[in-house]
Structure formats: C-alpha cells, structure tokens
Amino acid sequence: MWVLILSEMLVFAAFFAIFSWQRASDRALFDSSQQLLNPVLGGVNTMLLLTSGLFAALAVQAIAGARIQRCRQMLAITVGLGFVFCIVKVVEYADKIGAGITPDTNTFFSFYYLLTGFHFAHVLFGIGLLAIASWRTSRSNVETVTAFWHMVDLIWVMLYPLLYLLR
Numbered sequence: 001m002w003v004l005i006l007s008e009m010l011v012f013a014a015f016f017a018i019f020s021w022q023r024a025s026d027r028a029l030f031d032s033s034q035q036l037l038n039p040v041l042g043g044v045n046t047m048l049l050l051t052s053g054l055f056a057a058l059a060v061q062a063i064a065g066a067r068i069q070r071c072r073q074m075l076a077i078t079v080g081l082g083f084v085f086c087i088v089k090v091v092e093y094a095d096k097i098g099a100g101i102t103p104d105t106n107t108f109f110s111f112y113y114l115l116t117g118f119h120f121a122h123v124l125f126g127i128g129l130l131a132i133a134s135w136r137t138s139r140s141n142v143e144t145v146t147a148f149w150h151m152v153d154l155i156w157v158m159l160y161p162l163l164y165l166l167r
Contacts, residue, residue, distance in 0.1 A: 001144045001145075001147060001148060002147070004148070005147060005148060005151045008122065008151060008155075009151060009154075009155070011118075012115075012118075012119075012155050012158075015111075015114070015115055015118070016158065016162060018111075019111045019115065019162065020162075022107055022111065023108075026107065029106055029107065029108060030107075030108045031167055033105075033106055033108035033109060033112075034108065034163070034164070034167070036096075036099075036101060037112070037163065037164050038092060038095070039164040039165060041088055041091070041092050042092075042160050042163070042164040043160070043164075044088055045085050045088050045089060045156065045160070046156060046157065046160045048081050048082075048084055048085045048088065049081070049082075049085055049152070049153045049156045049157075050153060050157070051081055052077075052078045052081035052082055052085070052149070052153070053078075053149065053150055053153040055074045055075075055077040055078040055081065056074070056075070056078045056130075056146040056149045056150065057146070058074040059071045059072075059074035059075045059078065059142055059146060060142055060143055060146050062074055063137065063138075063139045063142045063143075064139065068137050071134075071137055071142060072134050072137060075130050075131075075133060075134040075137075075142070076134065078130055078146075078149065079127050079130050079131060079134070082123055082126065082127045082130070082149075083127065085123060086120065086123060086124065086127075089116065089120055093113075096109075111163075112163055115159055115162075115163065116159065116163070119152070119155055119156060119159060122151075122152050122155065123152055125148075126145070126148055126149045126152045129145040129148055129149070130145055130146075130149060132145070133145040133146075
C-alpha cells in the first residue's frame with residue numbers, strides 16, 4: 001500500500017507542477033477562470049474530507065483497542081462523508097457543465113476536470129477499500145486502508161487552495 005500511496009503522490013505532484021507551470025505562463029486566464037469556481041463548495045468538501053480523516057483515525061484507534069463494532073461505525077461514518085464529498089463534487093460539476101464550462105473551455109478547466117476527476121476516482125476507490133475493511137475488519141486492513149484515505153485527504157488539502165484560492 002505504501003508503494004501505491006507514494007506513487008500516487010508522485011503522480012499528483014507532477015500534475016501540480018505542470019499546472020503551476022501552465023498557470024505561470026497565462027496568469028490572466030487562470031485567474032479569470034478560477035473566479036468561476038465556487039470556493040464555498042470547495043471549502044465544504046475540504047471540511048468533509050478532513051472530518052472523514054478524523055473518523056478514519058478514530059477507526060484505527062478503535063481497532064487497536066479491539067473494539068470492532070466501534071471501528072466499523074467509524075469506518076461507516078468515513079464512507080458516508082466520502083459519499084457526501086462525491087455528491088457535492090457532482091453538484092459542482094453539473095453547475096459548471098450547465099454553464100457550458102467543460103474541459104475544452106480552456107487550459108485551466110482542462111486541469112480542473114483532470115485534477116478533481118482523478119481525485120474523485122481516488123475517493124471512490126478509497127470508499128471501496130473502506131467498505132472492504134469494514135467487512136473484513138482487522139487491524140492490518142483498517143490501518144492500511146485508512147493510510148490510503150489520509151493520502152486522499154492530503155491531496156485534496158493541496159488541490160483546494162491550488163484550484164480555488166491561490167491567485
């Protein structure tokens with residue numbers, strides 16, 4: 001799992017570097033496009049993932065104390081918050097697409113959809129892993145999948161300011 005986590009972080013780091021390079025070459029386009037994003041929805045999603053990370057950590061704490069039912073409850077809350085994140089992101093995508101903003105709109109939105117879509121896929125994969133850990137609850141499984149989930153959280157914590165806030 002650590003090899004997967006590190007490789008995924010390297011892929012995202014490469015995307016962030018390319019995004020930053022492109023942004024530096026056309027700041028006006030990136031700044032004006034960024035104005036079309038909703039930082040409140042991005043902030044809500046940040047809080048959802050940070051809170052889900054807390055519950056993932058509580059799941060690890062519970063399984064370390066051999067409280068399997070409590071661990072499963074914490075994992076279920078983590079999964080639920082992950083699904084709410086996905087719903088918010090789908091609402092945001094629908095809003096943008098409804099306004100005619102697609103990956104073909106410009107370079108910024110190509111990166112926006114690529115980065116958030118790739119992250120979205122990781123959230124879905126993480127939800128699946130959390131569900132498996134809830135079903136096959138062991139300390140090793142819970143610690144492994146929550147490590148992946150924390151990577152997903154960390155990536156969003158870097159994506160949010162990069163896409164929504166930094167000017």
